[in-house]
Every structure is written in C-alpha cells, then in structure tokens.
Amino acid sequence: MKIKVDATKCIGAGLCVVAAPEVFSQNEDDGLVIVLQESPPPHLHEACREAARLCPALVISFDE
Ligand code: SF4
16 A cells, blocks of 8 residues: 655645554644655555545545
C-alpha cells in the first residue's frame, strides 16, 4: 500500500490523525496533513482505509 494525499485540498479536520496516528500527522502551523509513512506496514492498512473513509475532503487515496 502506498499512501497518496492531496494536501492542497486538506481542510485540516484531523480525522485521519484520529484514525491512523502512526501514519498521519498535522502541521502545527496550518493543520494540514503530513504523511508520516508513505508505505505503511500491513497491520496499519485497515486504519489507513478508515482514514480515507473519514476524511471529509476526500484527499486520501492509495495504491493497493
Ligand atoms: S482528514 Fe482529510 S482533511 Fe482532515 S486533516 Fe486528514 S487529510 Fe486533511
């Protein structure tokens, strides 16, 4: 799995961080998403899918 985010469309809602804190963080200044692991290990994949589902701006996608 390779994570892709379009940070230009992120609205800083932070739900991705709640769903998968090992994979997503937020910039302290503007709140925009930061990807901590672009290729997360298998045990984090479901949390990444949940983050993509929860993201209100629909900016998280991935190659499986
Ligand atoms: S959930 Fe979506 S909009 Fe919110 S911080 Fe994460 S990527 Fe940005």
